[in-house]
Amino acid sequence: MASARAAAGLVTAPVPSASPDPIAVVTGLAEELSRIADIARFGLSQDEFIAILREIGRKHNFNLSSGIEPASAQREAFWRGLHLRDLALAQACARGNELAWNEFLREFRQPMQQAAIAITRSSSAGEELADSLYAELFGLTQRDGVRSSPLASYSGRGPLMGWLRATLAQRHVNHYRRTSREDPLDGDDFPARATQAPPEPHNLIRLSRAVREVLSTLAPEDRFLLSAYFLDGHTLLEIATLLGVHEATVSRRIRKLTDTLHKQLVRKLEARGMSRRAAQEALGTDPRDLSVNLRNLLQTSQSSAFSDQEAKRAEQT
Amino acid sequence: MTRHRQSAAHLDADQLNAFLAGALSEEARRESLAHLAECEECRGIIFLAQAAVPQPTPQKSAAKPWTRWLPAFALAGATAAAVVAAVVWTRPHPAMRPMEPQVAVARPPATAALPPAQAPPTSGPSRPTMNAARTRSETTRAREAAPEQPTNAIQQPGAGVMGGAIGALGAGPSAATSSAPQRQEATPAAAPQTAETGNAPGIPAMKAARPAMAKAAPAQQQPAPNAPALKDERAAAGFGADLHALDLKIEPNQGSQDGRSELKGTVLDQSGAVIPGAHITLQRSADRSTAALATSDSQGQFTVAAVPPGQYAIQISAPGFKTETRPLDLHARDLALLSPVLQVGSSSQTVAVTAAAPTLDTSSAEVAASSTAVFSLPGRVAPVQTVQQGGRILALDAAGTLFFSRDAGKHWKKVKPVWKSAVAQLALATQANDSSVPANEQTLKASGKVAPVFQITTAGGAVWLSSDGLHWHLG
Numbered sequence: 124m125a126s127a128r129a130a131a132g133l134v135t136a137p138v139p140s141a142s143p144d145p146i147a148v149v150t151g152l153a154e155e156l157s158r159i160a161d162i163a164r165f166g167l168s169q170d171e172f173i174a175i176l177r178e179i180g181r182k183h184n185f186n187l188s189s190g191i192e193p194a195s196a197q198r199e200a201f202w203r204g205l206h207l208r209d210l211a212l213a214q215a216c217a218r219g220n221e222l223a224w225n226e227f228l229r230e231f232r233q234p235m236q237q238a239a240i241a242i243t244r245s246s247s248a249g250e251e252l253a254d255s256l257y258a259e260l261f262g263l264t265q266r267d268g269v270r271s272s273p274l275a276s277y278s279g280r281g282p283l284m285g286w287l288r289a290t291l292a293q294r295h296v297n298h299y300r301r302t303s304r305e306d307p308l309d310g311d312d313f314p315a316r317a318t319q320a321p322p323e324p325h326n327l328i329r330l331s332r333a334v335r336e337v338l339s340t341l342a343p344e345d346r347f348l349l350s351a352y353f354l355d356g357h358t359l360l361e362i363a364t365l366l367g368v369h370e371a372t373v374s375r376r377i378r379k380l381t382d383t384l385h386k387q388l389v390r391k392l393e394a395r396g397m398s399r400r401a402a403q404e405a406l407g408t409d410p411r412d413l414s415v416n417l418r419n420l421l422q423t424s425q426s427s428a429f430s431d432q433e434a435k436r437a438e439q440t
Numbered sequence: 441m442t443r444h445r446q447s448a449a450h451l452d453a454d455q456l457n458a459f460l461a462g463a464l465s466e467e468a469r470r471e472s473l474a475h476l477a478e479c480e481e482c483r484g485i486i487f488l489a490q491a492a493v494p495q496p497t498p499q500k501s502a503a504k505p506w507t508r509w510l511p512a513f514a515l516a517g518a519t520a521a522a523v524v525a526a527v528v529w530t531r532p533h534p535a536m537r538p539m540e541p542q543v544a545v546a547r548p549p550a551t552a553a554l555p556p557a558q559a560p561p562t563s564g565p566s567r568p569t570m571n572a573a574r575t576r577s578e579t580t581r582a583r584e585a586a587p588e589q590p591t592n593a594i595q596q597p598g599a600g601v602m603g604g605a606i607g608a609l610g611a612g613p614s615a616a617t618s619s620a621p622q623r624q625e626a627t628p629a630a631a632p633q634t635a636e637t638g639n640a641p642g643i644p645a646m647k648a649a650r651p652a653m654a655k656a657a658p659a660q661q662q663p664a665p666n667a668p669a670l671k672d673e674r675a676a677a678g679f680g681a682d683l684h685a686l687d688l689k690i691e692p693n694q695g696s697q698d699g700r701s702e703l704k705g706t707v708l709d710q711s712g713a714v715i716p717g718a719h720i721t722l723q724r725s726a727d728r729s730t731a732a733l734a735t736s737d738s739q740g741q742f743t744v745a746a747v748p749p750g751q752y753a754i755q756i757s758a759p760g761f762k763t764e765t766r767p768l769d770l771h772a773r774d775l776a777l778l779s780p781v782l783q784v785g786s787s788s789q790t791v792a793v794t795a796a797a798p799t800l801d802t803s804s805a806e807v808a809a810s811s812t813a814v815f816s817l818p819g820r821v822a823p824v825q826t827v828q829q830g831g832r833i834l835a836l837d838a839a840g841t842l843f844f845s846r847d848a849g850k851h852w853k854k855v856k857p858v859w860k861s862a863v864a865q866l867a868l869a870t871q872a873n874d875s876s877v878p879a880n881e882q883t884l885k886a887s888g889k890v891a892p893v894f895q896i897t898t899a900g901g902a903v904w905l906s907s908d909g910l911h912w913h914l915g
Contacts, residue, residue, distance in 0.1 A: 158913070158914060159913065159914065161902070161914055183465075183468070186463075186464070186465040186468070187465060188465065188467045189467070204463065208860070209860075229900075230860065230861070230900070237492075237494065238492040238493075239492075241491060241492040241494075242488050242489075242491070242492045273453070276452065276453070276454050277453075277454055277457075278454050278458070280454065280457065280458035280461065280463035280464070281454075281457035281458045281460060281461025281463050282457075282461065285457040285460055285461055285489070285493075286453055286454060286457040288457075288489040288492045288493065289453040289454075289456040289457045289460070289485065289486070289489040290453040291489070291492065292456075292484075292485045292486070292488035292489040292492065293453055293456075293485050295488060296481060296484050296485050296488065300481075342470075343470045343471075343473035343474035343477055344470075344473050346473070346474065346477035346478070347473045347474075347476050347477040347483075349477070350476070350477045350478070350480075350483060351476075351483055351487070354480065355480070355483055355484070355487070357487055361487060361490065361491070364490060365460070365486065365487065365490050367462060
């Protein structure tokens with residue numbers, strides 16, 4: 124489990140010896156961060172908390188690109204940008220502090236239940252999901268004789284409630300997959316419609332290669348847009364909210380993307396020796412059919428179809 | 441089709457959370473998006489997590505671009521309509537003149553020359569807006585006509601009495617400045633009935649009106665069927681409220697379809713701030729029994745629906761303000777729009793005028809006045825709690841949002857909450873009040889910190905301190 128792995132990593136990963144202890148240099152900062160996080164209330168010592176902060180900073184390289192050595196101001200900005208109080212609370216809960224658990228319960232039990240109900244769309248299933256996660260968070264699972272709680276993996280980047288929602292969604296999807304392995308998630312996934320006349324096998328190969336090439340040139344965000352909109356059938360509003368942009372922006376970009384894709388695919392197919400008409404037919408002249416075809420192709424293509432490396436390899440072949 | 445592919449490393453909850461919170465670096469975000477694009481499961485999780493976020497105003501982001509401007513268009517339209525109406529009212533309108541013959545029935549010498557055909561008995565004077573127009577635009581004539589107005593008032597007490605002042609208030613600041621003389625004119629209209637029944641409270645305006653009333657007495661004898669209206673007027677005078685303070689407009693045939701009338705309005709203070717929690721009482725003029733009760737909401741608005749047509753006295757009271765009362769004649773399907781402006785009054789005054797209002801909290805009148813009347817927060821919301829230190833004010837609205845002003849309430853800045861739970865209490869920090877401040881301050885200054893001035897306590901019991909009202913730290 125990813126969170127458990129992260130939890131283990133949090134404890135065992137060594138601090139790079141090359142970099143001097145950044146917090147020790149600025150003594151006031153350590154005190155201030157501890158005070159903001161209200162660690163005394165949750166029974167955390169300042170040393171413990173600073174060790175946690177240092178580890179989180181190291182793990183995410185202070186939100187800098189890998190390989191860049193963070194300056195002290197960048198470190199400070201990263202730590203200050205964390206949800207320190209939530210972090211202290213989560214870490215104290217993971218360590219089994221009673222007061223912290225009481226606080227956690229008081230603050231998050233109700234919202235957790237509401238979020239679980241929203242995720243499962245059922246009050247009974249929601250309550251069950253929230254309760255099971257609560258038990259898991261409490262650390263009922265033993266790992267080498269030590270109680271481990273997924274809360275230890277919370278890094279304070281984003282509010283604790285957001286982390287809880289993401290964890291609830293994760294558990295729900297896992298549970299769903301366990302209990303109904305062959306069923307699609309309701310509304311989120313549906314089988315691709317078969318095209319009326321399946322293209323010839325050699326045309327299919329050309330098509331899938333052309334699609335792979337075209338998609339590989341897209342930015343990650345564009346690929347995400349296509350997948351979320353065409354494969355999952357999410358609404359423009361849902362996608363816009365997730366990406367923090369306006370609905371109209373998403374709509375515009377998707378329209379532009381499909382237009383570009385259509386043109387590029389036709390061009391690629393033509394370059395591979397298909398006549399323009401055959402290319403249009405393979406894709407479907409109606410732009411709405413394009414999405415259907417795309418879905419078909421995307422669903423059956425390899426998972427690495429999106430990755431740049433694969434695209435390069437395809438280019439070479 | 442079943443799930444077909446999963447890449448090795450899924451995004452964990454922490455990564456998903458950081459993605460949703462926008463806390464990832466550009467590089468990490470791209471990586472996450474690349475994974476999300478190809479991993480159906482993680483996409484499902486992140487959309488589920490996103491869907492579980494409580495949306496207080498889901499309409500906002502869902503609105504199509506053009507619909508966002510609708511309120512602005514509506515506001516612009518309303519403003520334009522108000523300006524046009526004001527211009528029309530402030531100009532002497534020839535079409536208004538024919539109303540006078542009806543007035544002239546009581547005074548044949550003054551108006552006999554006007555053709556009676558121009559005076560349909562059911563038109564004109566029954567609507568306050570028209571009265572307002574005349575009173576405002578023809579100040580001098582109205583003064584002459586003052587004794588005649590009882591005829592009007594009798595036919596439509598709600599309209600006749602209040603017309604001038606209401607029009608003045610409704611027409612905006614420029615008209616309001618000229619409202620003083622009109623009040624004098626409007627008051628005599630109310631006065632005759634008061635005097636006729638022998639009820640003469642010690643209100644200067646009433647005394648001033650008496651001579652006019654004496655002349656008007658014969659006129660009142662004529663329309664006998666409207667006798668209850670006299671009681672109504674007397675009731676209004678008896679309450680002795682500031683009659684000009686209640687802005688009234690009646691829109692005929694706009695009320696509910698079942699033949700009943702409706703009352704709507706917004707209670708304001710003199711500064712234009714809304715007054716939430718004001719009590720609105722509608723009394724039947726006939727027997728002084730209460731017909732309806734309402735309380736203004738957080739926006740100061742109130743609605744009294746399904747009121748049977750009849751004559752009423754409406755009384756508006758709020759702690760810390762003078763109670764306002766006025767008569768109101770409602771016809772079937774009338775929609776009465778009120779914008780009562782309450783004046784800050786001391787508790788003793790309030791008690792004297794509204795002995796009949798048992799809900800009045802006289803003990804807290806001063807406090808309420810200082811907290812609700814003086815400041816209004818952005819959006820014209822009255823604060824529920826304030827603390828002040830010099831010109832710096834910290835205010836909490838009913839929704840739990842904290843605002844800060846450093847210029848005694850002229851401009852407000854929303855305080856970004858760094859606390860999790862709702863703000864429960866505002867206070868001045870103890871150091872600021874403490875007599876041992878100097879020593880404290882010295883030590884604080886030595887450590888490079890400024891003494892906290894403001895203090896809030898959250899519902900969770902956490903105490904936050906701030907020296908400038910905007911930057912907060914845990915106490």
